[in-house]
Amino acid sequence: MAPLARWCYRHRFVVASAWVLALVVLGVLSKTVGTAYNDSFSLPGTESTKALDLLQASLPAQAGESDTIVLHVASGKVTDPGVRERATAMLDRVATSDGVASVTSPYSEQGAAQVSRDGRTAYATVDFAQQVPDLPLDDVRQVVDIAQSVRGSGLQVELGGNAVQQLNQQPTSSTEAIGVLAAAVVLFVAFGSLFAMFLPLLTAVVALGVGLMVVGLASHVVTIGTIAPTLAALIGLGVGIDYALFIVTRHRNGLKEGIPVEESVVRALDTSGRAVLFAGATVCIALLGLLVLGVSFLNGMGIGAAVAVLFTVLASVTLLPALLGFLGTRVLSRRERRRLAAEGPHPEGSTGAWRRWADRVQRRPAPLALLAVLVMAVLIVPFASLRLGSSDAGNDPSGTTTRKAYDLLAEGFGPGSNGPLQLVAQVRTDQDRQAVASLAKQLTTEKGVAAAALLPSKPGATTEIISVVPTSAPQAEATSQLISRLRHHVIPAAVEGTSAKVYVGGVTAIFDDFAGVLTGKLPLFVGVIVGLGFLLLLVAFRSLLVPATAAVMNLLGAAASFGVVVAFFQWGWGSDALGLGGSGPVEAFLPVIMLSLLFGLSMDYQVFLVSRMHEEWVHTRDNARAVTMGQATTGRVITAAATIMICVFVSFVFGGQRVIAEFGVGLASAVLIDAFVIRTVLVPAVMHLFGTSNWYLPAWLDRRLPHLSVEPADEPYVPEERERVLA
CATH class of the missing domain: 1.20.1640.10 (Multidrug efflux transporter AcrB transmembrane domain)
Structure with a gap:
């Protein structure tokens, strides 16, 4: 370098x-x-992907994104002539808009069930020609503008769905500025x-x-x-x-x-x-x-x-x-x-508050280590109830049209209407069709199902669709249980003895499969991350205990930070107060992203701290002095760096996007725990307790490991021209 x-x-x-x-x-x-950002993702081998592939192959018009236009009146009914005339004219314009394949109006025979029992709420289904990844947002924006043009005079019009939700993504530049400003304050105080x-x-x-x-x-x-x-x-x-x-x-x-x-x-x-x-x-x-x-x-x-x-x-x-x-x-x-x-x-670093704290840790390592473990244990408790999934529009900011559409649909038709399931059936014989028709009828009495209907199809069609509306919200655990029950019990029993194949699909099922895939791969990912960290620290510090304790503490720190996320978002202790929706599942991809980041960040602090300890150990062979001096000389910069990161991460919580807020809370809490509990208390306390065993490495392993100097010690400087510094 x-x-x-x-x-x-x-x-x-x-x-x-x-x-x-x-x-x-x-x-x-x-x-x-x-730019060409694209939200497409595939889950090969899952039922939702098979359902989508079957639709795209046989019924491409129904394989695109499906969103809703919700109509609501505070008084009267949506079927009143004046309201009906305005809404019908608007829906006709939407049907001819770019990117729209079809519109199912609540005023048509096919959409008769799309009017609530009290007559004050109705919705139209807008089927786009493509899925969100390939659907131009300008086409979606045009639909939104047309729909909202008839607002007023007692008629409320809101739009929901995945495509419309993409338009709600808010820029985070203002929150980034807040993070930079907070970091500037910390840097000025530190320097x-x-x-x-x-x-x-x-x-x-x-x-x-x-x-x-x-x-x-x-x-x-x-x-x-x-x-x-x-x-x-x-x-x-x-x-x-x-x-x-x-x-x-x-x-x-x-x-x-x-x-x-x-x-x-x-x-x-x-x-x-x-x-x-x-x-x-x-x-x-x-x-x-x-x-x-x-x-x-x-x-x-x-x-x-x-x-x-x-x-x-x-x-x-x-x-x-x-x-x-x-x-x-x-x-x-x-x-x-x-x-x-x-x-x-x-x-x-040889004097001051950090030296006094390091001396205190040296004098009382066991009680302080126990206290740190107890703090982390309390934070880990919520982690036991972690549920991965995908938050629905009910957690969107209250002022957005997707949130209003969600609330209106939930009030008028039940929460499950915001995420209906699509059972896509591949049929070849009349026996198959009869089995699918019987399944549709059976589902109307199934636990957790609010409504089920076999959609009309052409004579001799090889693909049938059953629309299933759950009684619970798309993000609810009950909906996931319903999907699992349909796949493993209800559907197999209904089509037994036939050649029919029925797949549970739809956006809600896709997100449920996404969570299932990542949950299944999480243990492997954790093992790879922990193993890689152990090997890197083993080579860097030529010790068995240092990387082993780091691995255990990193896992404890990750579990504690996930516990904070669960309490904040899944239990809803803080999300609603910040306008990020109520309680809901933790985003399925949060753990793998957070673990990869925490691995790197904790490695950063561990290297910075232990390298100074190792440097002192090499010079003195005094473990107590090495740990104390390492902590005294690095404590200030580690906590300053952590405070800056916490400020930056917390600033993203206020951007109005729940997913980004989950990352902000999770990473901020992880850095807080890592820097102020693990590196400030637990690591030095445990290293004092282990004594010289910290630096033990079998001779045979030492000979075989490559030598890696992460942060070498400074050679003593002989001041030849010190006046240059003072000039």
Whole structure:
């Protein structure tokens, strides 16, 4: 790292200009070609996918996205002549709109059941020609505009469905600004210098700008979902500021020790810069590990986040040393510069609050470790009831048309009307058709079914559709149980002895299958993540206990953070207060994304903490001193970095998107637990209890392991031209 750091320092104008040029070129390219984000995902082998494939092959007109236009009157009925005339004219226009395959009006014979019993609510079904991934949002927007044009004069018109919901996605730029502002405050408090505060922010923002534009351009080549850039911004901004903070902190400490600016920058990059490379690489590897799950939707999320992290690392090891060269000693506050001139060099971390805390942990490791474990145990309790799924429109912000449509349908027709199931049957003989017709009739009395109807089909058709409306909401556990019961008990018994094949499909079933697929693959993913972390730390610190305790603590920390998410969203303790809907399942893809991130972030803090301990152990062979000095010298920067990440992650909670808010709460709580409980209390306490066993490694294994220097110790500096620092 030293040659790269020195080159970037000495050619700082070239490096800074290259990053500015990259921003300009990518900006022009992005403006010219735009983005091609796509929310398509496939679940090969699942029943919902088989149902969709069967529809696309035999009934393509019914295989597209199906949304609803909800009509409601506060007084009178929706069938009153004046209301009916206005609504019918509007639905006729929608039927001829671009991208619309058909419209089923509540005023038609086929849609007679689409009027509520009290006559005040009705809905029309809009069948688009394509599914959401391929459906142009401009076509959806046109339908929304036409429908809402007849609002007023006592008629309320709202729209619901997956396609309409895509239009509700709100930009998060304002929440990102809040996160950056909060990070700036923390940096200023930590450094006491405006210039030192500015550097990590500028580095992270430039890297994020380049990274997001690359992600947008990559969406033309790789399938990347619309949520990916927001998630990439959340992750990239947090780790970008943190990585720069570690390097700037090491550089500032070097200056305080009397090292010249250039040499201090080189040493900072050759020590903390290596740790940043190591941590960034592990985050990218973990995120790209999502590819092995074989779910296309997650592939794009992993790629987008990994690209953002990659550019934050590149900026930290190239742009940051160049910027440090521009600022010289001004990364120190005026007070610090005056003290350095008056008192001379002074090492950092040997005194102060963190040294006193480290001494306290050394004196009472067992009680403090027990207290930390008890705190985490309390947080883990909700994790036992974790239920993965997909939140429905009932959790959309209260002012959105999708939320209003959901509430009107639930009130007029029951909550299950917001997510009907489609039973798609492949029939070949009259016996098959008779079995399917009998199944439709049987379902009307099935527990958990509010209504079931066999849809009309052409004579001799080989595909039949049964529409099933559950009594429970799409996100409810009862709906998942109904889907499972239909697939494993009701349908097999009904078609036994025939050649008919019946698949449970529809949007609700697709999301249920998505949760099932990810739940099944989660143990493998956890095993890979934990195993990789163990091996990396084993090689880095040549110890068995250090990586083993890290693996256990990472799992405890992850479980505790999931417990917070469950309490906040699944139990509804905080989501409703923030306008993020009531209680509902945790998004199915949250655990794998969070685990990959937590793996990298915890590795970051673990390396930063234990590398200092290991450095002291190598010099003194005194475990107590090594643990105490390691904690005393790193505690401030770890907690400052964690506080910045928490501010960034929490800011995304206020963006109005429940999915992003789940990531914000989960990651913020995970970082809080990791930095302030695990690294501040539990890790040093346990290492004091283990004593010299921390550093044990069998000789035969030591000979076979490669040597990896993550953050090497600084060589003593002989001050030849210390006056350069004081100038």
